[in-house]
Amino acid sequence: MAALGPGIWSAVIALGVSWFPGTARIMRGAVLRVREELYIGAARTIGLGHPGILVRHVLPNSLTPVIVAASADFGYAILAGASLSFIGLGARAPAVEWGLMAADSRVDFLDHWWTALFPGLSIFVTVLALNLVGDGLRDILDPKQGRRE
Structure with a gap:
């Protein structure tokens, strides 16, 4: 935020850049786990190429942890954005933002x-x-x- 200056887009960019490494690490771990599964070896055995294995097997089975982590991170991003607006580094006065509303109500x-x-x-x-x-x-x-139905 210090390099970009105050503003809503600066907050979005700063939060996105700061959360990207964690999400990338989760995705990498999921891909490394999935690529060792037996069905990936079976797909290679029947002659499916790398792009086909990636699109049909690896990506669909790797996205679950990322989706779950992203839903949790979205809540943290809302808290961080509201905090930045509260201290004056996020949204500015004409914008309607919860952190800015809380800051304005201090008076x-x-x-x-x-x-x-x-x-x-x-x-x-x-x-x-x-x-x-x-x-x-x-x-x-x-x-x-385990699902019990």
């Missing part, structure tokens, strides 16, 4: 406490909902979890 907090409560509750509910969606996605997409 009248003792007289109008609800002006800080509702942006905070909105952030809380949104991040909680995204974490629950991520947990549900993990339960649905995890192939190793």
Whole structure:
């Protein structure tokens, strides 16, 4: 943020750059795990080329951990974006952003406490909902979890 300056797009770029290595590491680990599976060896044996193996087998079976991690990271990104706006490095005054609303309500907090409560509750509910969606996605997409029907 110091190099890019304050602003919403600077915050988006800074958060994207800072979270990319973790997501890339998760994807790499998933691909390395999948490429050692027996069905990849069977696909090679029947003559399927590298692009076919990648598209048909490796990518679909590697995306699950990335999708689950991305849903959790999306909640953290909302918190980080709101925090940056709260301290003045994110969105600017004409924009409508929860962190900016909470920062603007500091002046009248003792007289109008609800002006800080509702942006905070909105952030809380949104991040909680995204974490629950991520947990549900993990339960649905995890192939190793035993399903009882």
